[in-house]
Amino acid sequence: MPYAAPPYGQPRYAAPPKPGIIPLRPLMFGEVLDGSFQSIRRNAKAMLGGGLLAQSLSAVLAAVITGVAATSSRSIESWATTASSTDIASLGIGLMVSFTILSILSVFMSVVLQGAMVVPVARAVLNRPTGFRRMLSLVRPRLGALARLAAVLVGAAAVAILIFFALIVLLFSNVRGAAALLAFPLMMGFAVLFLWVAIKLMVAPAAVVIEELGAFAGLRRSWVLTRANWWRILGITLVVGILVAVITQVVLIPASLLPTILSGVVSPHGGSGQDATVTAVVGVLTAVLGALVGAVGYAFQTSVMALLYMDLRMRKDGLDIVLLRELESGSDPDGVPGRTSAAGSIAGSGYGTAPGAWPHGS
Numbered sequence: 001m002p003y004a005a006p007p008y009g010q011p012r013y014a015a016p017p018k019p020g021i022i023p024l025r026p027l028m029f030g031e032v033l034d035g036s037f038q039s040i041r042r043n044a045k046a047m048l049g050g051g052l053l054a055q056s057l058s059a060v061l062a063a064v065i066t067g068v069a070a071t072s073s074r075s076i077e078s079w080a081t082t083a084s085s086t087d088i089a090s091l092g093i094g095l096m097v098s099f100t101i102l103s104i105l106s107v108f109m110s111v112v113l114q115g116a117m118v119v120p121v122a123r124a125v126l127n128r129p130t131g132f133r134r135m136l137s138l139v140r141p142r143l144g145a146l147a148r149l150a151a152v153l154v155g156a157a158a159v160a161i162l163i164f165f166a167l168i169v170l171l172f173s174n175v176r177g178a179a180a181l182l183a184f185p186l187m188m189g190f191a192v193l194f195l196w197v198a199i200k201l202m203v204a205p206a207a208v209v210i211e212e213l214g215a216f217a218g219l220r221r222s223w224v225l226t227r228a229n230w231w232r233i234l235g236i237t238l239v240v241g242i243l244v245a246v247i248t249q250v251v252l253i254p255a256s257l258l259p260t261i262l263s264g265v266v267s268p269h270g271g272s273g274q275d276a277t278v279t280a281v282v283g284v285l286t287a288v289l290g291a292l293v294g295a296v297g298y299a300f301q302t303s304v305m306a307l308l309y310m311d312l313r314m315r316k317d318g319l320d321i322v323l324l325r326e327l328e329s330g331s332d333p334d335g336v337p338g339r340t341s342a343a344g345s346i347a348g349s350g351y352g353t354a355p356g357a358w359p360h361g362s
Helices: 029-042 044-071 073-082 085-125 132-174 176-200 204-210 215-225 230-256 258-265 271-317 319-329
Strands: none
Touching (some): 029 044, 029 085, 029 230, 029 271, 044 085, 044 132, 044 271, 085 132, 085 204, 085 271, 132 176, 132 215, 176 230, 204 271, 271 319
16 A cells, blocks of 8 residues: 655655665664674775784784793793892883883774774765775875874873872872772772763764864864763763673683693693693684684774764764765765765754755755
8 A cells, every 4th residue: 555645845754875884864773783794894804904903912912921921931930939029020010011011002003093994984884895905095194193192092091090090199198097998989980080081082083084183173073072972872882892892702712721622632641841832822823813803893893983973973963964965976986975074064963954954955
């Protein structure tokens, strides 16, 4: 039975177009997840390549530590029995400094790659495939701004951590007995504040790349875009993080049991030398597998962040109207969708408020 005609003067409803991985309208939670999976599937080289780069430092570090610890456990034990307290303290400080430097480099690279991996997701919205080299060529002009953004974020986090530890030291040095009772609420308050700021600044890498903003302008833009959407973004981020963590553990837990299984099957009477070799080999393979699984998880989480950015701009700036015009005109097919439109250039805010907005105009 055909649908009845619409009331007089009212346009017939038409579903929003979906040229790529998402429909051109504000997104629901399921559409964000589906679009993230599709962006990885359609641009596997760019997304997984970026994810592997992001996981490279931690993977190399884990493989080296596992191999060295497995093959040098006896020599380390003999050294520890004869080493002085000064030697052990120097080793501990060296390990802490190395870990801190590698952590800073990993966070720095992660922020830069998050901005770079927004490009294939944005292009996939209009069904434009993007390879790894194409992604690098499009993001190359923004690498300087991304590096400055990463430096600002790392520096701010380091300052915040130093202030927190300084407060803890002052607390224990002055209050003493009641310091333990006050330290826990202080720690929880710091964690809540850190989470709140992290969510507010989450889409800054995407804003720096798509809207061609500077580091501080990108932070301000992220702060404005996430206004009145903090709880929604937090919920989606938590669900995605839990989902990725569960899948990662399901894959890695069987791999962690391999040393015990292989030691009993391959060399049941091989002695400690063969056990150490098997442990080292399996440890390196587990680190490589962890890097691959982590790359997929990182690519998925980055895709979610990119689609949340596109969704926020659709809700606040009418980006869906801009993307529809780009789709209809076929303009800039080799560029980044949404880059040519300045923030807030669409009159009005929210979906359906701009003059000539779809479906009432072209």
